[in-house]
Structures are given as structure tokens and as C-alpha cells.
Amino acid sequence: MKWTGLILGLIGFIMPLTVTFPGLSLAGHFAMSIFLMAAVFWMFETIPIYSTSILVIFFQVILLSAEGFITYSGADYTPLPFSRFIATLADPIIILFLGGFVLADASVKYDFDKSMTKLLLSPFGSQPKFIILGLMLVTAVLSAFMSNTATTAMMITVILPIIARMEPGDPARIGIALSIPFAANIGGIATPIGTPPNAVVIAALNQQGVDVAFSSWMMYALPLAVVMLFVAWLVLLRLYPPAVKSVTLNLTGKLKTSRNAIILYVTFGLTVLLWVTEGLHGIRSSIVALMPVAVLTLTSAFDKQDIRKLPWEVLWLIAGGIALGISMKETGLAEWMVGAISWDQFGYLMLLSVFGIVALVMSNFLSNTVTASLLIPLAISLVTSGLLDGVAGMLMLGLVIALGSSFAMVLPISTPPNAIAVSTGMIQTKHMISAGLIVGLIGLVLILLLSVIYWPFII
Amino acid sequence: MEKKIYILVVEDEPEVLDSIVRDITEFEAFFPVEMADTAEEAREIIRSILDEENEIGLILCDHVLPGDNGVELLVEMQNNEETHHTRKVLITGQAGLQETVRAVNEADLKHYIAKPWAKEELISIVRELLTDYVLEFEPQPLRFMQVLDGERIADHIRTSGKLTDS
Numbered sequence: 001m002k003w004t005g006l007i008l009g010l011i012g013f014i015m016p017l018t019v020t021f022p023g024l025s026l027a028g029h030f031a032m033s034i035f036l037m038a039a040v041f042w043m044f045e046t047i048p049i050y051s052t053s054i055l056v057i058f059f060q061v062i063l064l065s066a067e068g069f070i071t072y073s074g075a076d077y078t079p080l081p082f083s084r085f086i087a088t089l090a091d092p093i094i095i096l097f098l099g100g101f102v103l104a105d106a107s108v109k110y111d112f113d114k115s116m117t118k119l120l121l122s123p124f125g126s127q128p129k130f131i132i133l134g135l136m137l138v139t140a141v142l143s144a145f146m147s148n149t150a151t152t153a154m155m156i157t158v159i160l161p162i163i164a165r166m167e168p169g170d171p172a173r174i175g176i177a178l179s180i181p182f183a184a185n186i187g188g189i190a191t192p193i194g195t196p197p198n199a200v201v202i203a204a205l206n207q208q209g210v211d212v213a214f215s216s217w218m219m220y221a222l223p224l225a226v227v228m229l230f231v232a233w234l235v236l237l238r239l240y241p242p243a244v245k246s247v248t249l250n251l252t253g254k255l256k257t258s259r260n261a262i263i264l265y266v267t268f269g270l271t272v273l274l275w276v277t278e279g280l281h282g283i284r285s286s287i288v289a290l291m292p293v294a295v296l297t298l299t300s301a302f303d304k305q306d307i308r309k310l311p312w313e314v315l316w317l318i319a320g321g322i323a324l325g326i327s328m329k330e331t332g333l334a335e336w337m338v339g340a341i342s343w344d345q346f347g348y349l350m351l352l353s354v355f356g357i358v359a360l361v362m363s364n365f366l367s368n369t370v371t372a373s374l375l376i377p378l379a380i381s382l383v384t385s386g387l388l389d390g391v392a393g394m395l396m397l398g399l400v401i402a403l404g405s406s407f408a409m410v411l412p413i414s415t416p417p418n419a420i421a422v423s424t425g426m427i428q429t430k431h432m433i434s435a436g437l438i439v440g441l442i443g444l445v446l447i448l449l450l451s452v453i454y455w456p457f458i459i
Numbered sequence: 460m461e462k463k464i465y466i467l468v469v470e471d472e473p474e475v476l477d478s479i480v481r482d483i484t485e486f487e488a489f490f491p492v493e494m495a496d497t498a499e500e501a502r503e504i505i506r507s508i509l510d511e512e513n514e515i516g517l518i519l520c521d522h523v524l525p526g527d528n529g530v531e532l533l534v535e536m537q538n539n540e541e542t543h544h545t546r547k548v549l550i551t552g553q554a555g556l557q558e559t560v561r562a563v564n565e566a567d568l569k570h571y572i573a574k575p576w577a578k579e580e581l582i583s584i585v586r587e588l589l590t591d592y593v594l595e596f597e598p599q600p601l602r603f604m605q606v607l608d609g610e611r612i613a614d615h616i617r618t619s620g621k622l623t624d625s
Contacts, residue, residue, distance in 0.1 A: 188624075
């Protein structure tokens with residue numbers, strides 16, 4: 001696999017340098033080299049996906065920037081300053097995620113995630129079906145603001161003792177074990193910082209001058225997340241009906257009350273409040289995101305060790321996706337690729353469906369962020385080349401890609417939360433495939449439904 | 460190829476050896492079990508496991524053995540860089556205070572199990588010690604989650620950042 005990926009990636013990189021494609025600029029050929037190499041390396045995971053991202057930025061600086069090794073003359077491409085490519089590492093959306101990461105890691109440090117879970121779960125009683133609903137709601141709320149993976153890992157520590165108290169043959173054990181990763185994947189769509197594909201899509205829209213406020217994203221995606229949670233809940237109850245009437249939860253633990261923990265609670269609450277009300281006060285979410293970073297570090301609630309432990313590679317991964325989009329657009333590559341297919345035969349809904357299906361299928365096998373990074377430049381050029389209606393069309397296509405790639409939950413490799421759930425040994429891949437397929441397909445249909453009956457009226 | 464983590468059981472009485480191995484069968488699919496009846500044979504097995512670039516995560520060792528005794532073997536392993544981190548357990552009826560103290564001080568003995576042992580006790584000790592080992596040295600602890608302490612492994616993933624959204 002590794003060698004196949006390496007060889008294919010190199011062939012992909014060299015091919016555009018040796019073949020001349022009519023209608024594509026010299027810069028477009030270089031951009032295609034970078035695109036093909038990145039696509040192959042991301043798909044085969046020849047090298048870690050975040051280092052493919054860094055490689056993208058590296059080659060862009062060398063091959064496509066004004067300070068690089070290639071001298072461009074002629075009107076078809078004005079080289080961008082190299083700072084444009086490296087600035088993706090500090091793109092506003094990256095800063096937004098940085099703020100989210102600091103809040104999330106600080107929450108883990110002070111067990112805020114755990115104590116919140118126990119607090120929020122207590123009203124759900126002892127009936128297994130409502131416990132499952134409670135688990136899913138809590139998981140989704142947390143994963144809307146924290147990483148889906150960390151949320152799943154935390155929730156697994158909560159469900160293992162519950163499952164251990166159930167009869168070995170109770171189908172609800174499978175239902176519970178599946179409910180966590182599903183809810184985490186679904187919860188991730190609810191906010192811009194819920195999951196990295198959202199970032200890639202929002203950054204690409206920003207490049208086009210389309211601003212997506214934190215609260216607007218929630219308006220578009222939160223209703224879908226809520227509906228999908230109930231759908232997933234009902235699907236799991238149908239497939240794995242609980243055998244007993246009552247299960248004890250045994251929730252113990254209380255909120256920490258140290259000085260630093262309280263600083264975190266207040267900062268967390270205030271940041272989230274400012275984020276979700278962006279539409280009212282207009283302070284950009286990426287600016288708000290600097291507040292928790294500043295407050296938590298200046299009070300030492302978040303120290304040097306904690307800063308080093310942040311998932312920096314995820315930020316690199318997103319930055320590479322953003323950078324790839326820039327070079328594809330600026331060199332005219334994306335438009336050229338899109339132009340190769342006669343899209344005008346497709347209807348508007350057909351087009352959204354194609355991108356939705358491709359996103360869903362791809363991200364079952366690939367990283368969700370990679371899926372979004374590969375698809376969004378193409379989608380954007382479709383719109384800019386006039387095949388879809390301006391801002392609204394662009395936004396909807398972006399939403400379809402981001403949400404579609406988050407609904408991929410068929411296989412253990414589809415998302416890290418799925419991998420964790422299968423590793424518990426409580427479920428087998430076949431359970432995940434059947435439930436994940438149903439939930440994913442319903443999700444896709446609902447996304448397309450929203451693009452007809454809901455989004456056009458609020459965008 | 461992912462490296463394998465072995466469990467080594469050293470015991471000279473065949474029935475006792477069988478009974479230990481039988482008690483820990485639930486781990487065998489994830490942690491291959493090797494058996495030896497003398498310290499000498501144990502050394503050979505250790506050598507061959509290490510030569511194949513695998514590791515020994517846990518040794519369950521009797522004290523009274525023909526030839527070198529169990530404590531000597533454990534101390535020797537402690538002083539060898541490649542088996543220094545192996546979790547070491549004595550299962551014995553007859554180790555004197557002095558030898559036990561030596562095992563604690565010089566071999567970082569993790570547990571002393573007196574014969575006869577209860578199966579549940581043995582399983583829970585093996586589970587906890589292998590979890591310790593895996594969390595400290597295994598880059599992908601997830602693959603052992605279902606047979607070890609799942610809560611601790613999940614919590615480790617939550618706090619360590621070893622696995623992130625992608």
C-alpha cells in the first residue's frame with residue numbers, strides 16, 4: 001500500500017510536468033502536480049496526512065510563489081507572494097480552531113467534560129432507551145465544541161461500566177456502543193469548530209468573500225444535527241431494542257472548584273455565548289477565539305506544557321487543505337478541471353446530490369478533512385464559473401460537502417470515533433456497517449431536503 | 460508488522476504451569492503466552508522473543524526452580540535494558556522475606572501472588588499490569604482495548620491526544 005501510494009503519488013506529480021494540457025496555464029500544470037500528489041498521498045496515507053498538507057504548502061512556495069524558483073511571465077498567472085501560502089497556517093478559521101482546542105484541552109485538564117456529562121445525564125432516568133438518548137445528546141453537545149474523538153473517548157469511559165452491568169446478551173449493549181460515535185459524528189456538524197471539514201469549507205468560502213458567521217452556520221446545520229440525532233436514536237432502538245426495563249447509571253463525581261477550574265468554566269461559558277450570538281453583536285468568532293487563549297494562558301490555567309500538547313497537526317492538516325484550494329483557484333486549475341465536464345446538463349439538485357454522494361462515499365474511506373479539501377475547490381469553481389447561483393449556491397454546495405463528509409460512519413476507519421467504539425469489543429464491524437449505512441443515507445436525503453425547503457429561505 | 464507483546468510464564472511443576480496458563484487464556488489472542496520450566500529455558504525464550512523484535516510485557520514467575528531461582532531471573536531481567544520495563548510478578552508459595560525484599564528492591568516487583576491463587580485475582584492483576592505496560596509503551600493502545608482495562612485506555616486517549624479528529 002505504502003509503495004503503491006508513493007509511486008502513484010510521484011507519477012501524479014511528474015505527469016503534469018511532462019504532458020501539456022491545452023487550455024491550462026503553466027502555473028496550472030504545477031498546481032495540478034501538487035493536487036495529484038496530495039490526493040494520492042492523502043488517499044493512500046503514504047505519509048501522515050498532516051505532512052502531506054505541509055508538503056502542499058512547501059511546494060506551493062517553491063513552485064507557485066513570486067519568491068519561488070519559477071519565473072512566470074505572461075498574463076495568465078500573476079504569482080502570489082509566498083506569504084499568502086504560509087499565512088494559511090494562521091488563517092482566521094485556524095485561529096478559531098486554536099481557541100476551540102485550548103478550551104477543549106483545558107476542559108479535559110480540569111475534567112470539565114466529565115463532570116458536565118454526569119450533570120447532564122442525571123435527568124434521563126433509568127430506562128435504557130432514554131439513557132441512550134441522554135448519552136447521545138450529551139455526546140453531541142460536547143462534540144459540537146470539542147473534538148469528536150476526545151468526546152467519544154470520554155463517553156466510552158462513561159458507558160463501559162453501564163454496559164458491564166447489563167446482561168451479556170442484551171442487544172442494547174451494541175446500541176449504546178454505536179450511539180456514542182454516531183452522536184459524536186453528528187454533533188460535529190452543529191458548529192464551525194465541531195469538526196475540521198467545517199473549517200476547510202468555511203475557509204474556502206471566506207476566500208471567495210463569503211463570510212460565514214458562527215451563528216449562521218449553526219442556523220444552517222444545527223436543525224439537521226438535532227433531527228439526525230433523533231433519527232440515529234430511533235434507528236439504533238429499532239435495530240438493537242433494549243431487553244430490560246431499567247439500568248442503573250451510578251453517576252458520581254462533582255465539579256472541581258479550584259481557582260483555575262473556575263476560571264475555565266467562566267471563560268468557556270463566555271466564549272461559547274459570544275460565539276453563538278455572533279449574529280447579534282457582530283464580533284467575529286475568530287477574534288472571540290483569542291479571548292480564551294489569552295485568558296487561560298495569562299492566568300496559568302493553561303500552561304506551557306498544555307500548549308505543547310495541543311493537536312497542532314490538525315491545524316496543519318486544515319491549513320494544507322485551505323492552501324490547496326488557493327492554488328487551484330488562483331492558477332485556474334479548478335476552473336479547468338470543472339470545465340472538462342459538461343455540468344449544464346445537470347440540474348441544480350442533481351449537482352448537490354453528486355457532491356453529497358461523492359463526499360459521503362469518499363469520507364467513509366478517507367479522512368473527513370481530506371475529503372472536504374479535495375472537493376471544495378472543485379465545488380467553488382463550479383459556482384464562480386457561473387453554473388450555480390452566486391453566494392447562496394456556493395454556500396449550499398459547501399454545506400453539502402461538509403455535512404456529507406461528517407455523515408460517513410459505516411466503517412471503523414471512517415472516523416476516529418468509530419475506531420474507538422469498535423475497539424471496545426462491544427460491537428463488530430458488521431453492526432457498524434448496517435446501522436451506519438442507514439443513518440448515512442437518511443442523513444444525505446435530509447441534507448438534500450434542506451437544500452430545497454430550508455437553506456434557500458434563510459441564506 | 461506490529462510488534463507482539465508476550466506474556467512469559469515460568470514454573471517448574473507442569474500442573475501448576477498448566478493451571479496458570481489456563482487461567483489467563485482470555486489474553487492469549489492479544490498477548491501470546493510462552494512457557495518455561497527453568498530460568499535457563501526462560502532466558503532462551505526471552506532471547507528469541509527479543510531477536511524477533513517483539514517485547515515481553517509481563518512475566519509470571521515461580522520462585523523455587525531447578526537451577527537459578529525466580530528472583531535471580533527477575534533481577535537479571537531488570538538489569539537488562541530490553542526487559543527492564545517488563546512487568547514482573549512472583550507466583551510462589553515459598554519465597555522467604557529476604558528474597559521477596561530483593562525482588563521488590565532490585566527487580567521492581569509489581570505484585571506478589573501467594574499460592575494458591577484465586578483465578579479472578581490473577582486475571583485482574585494481569586489485566587492491570589498489561590494495561591500499565593501498553594499505556595506506557597504501545598503507540599496504538601486502542602488495539603488492546605477490548606481485552607484490557609477499556610476505561611483506562613479510553614481515558615488515556617482522551618487526555619493524551621494520541622488520537623485526534625482527522
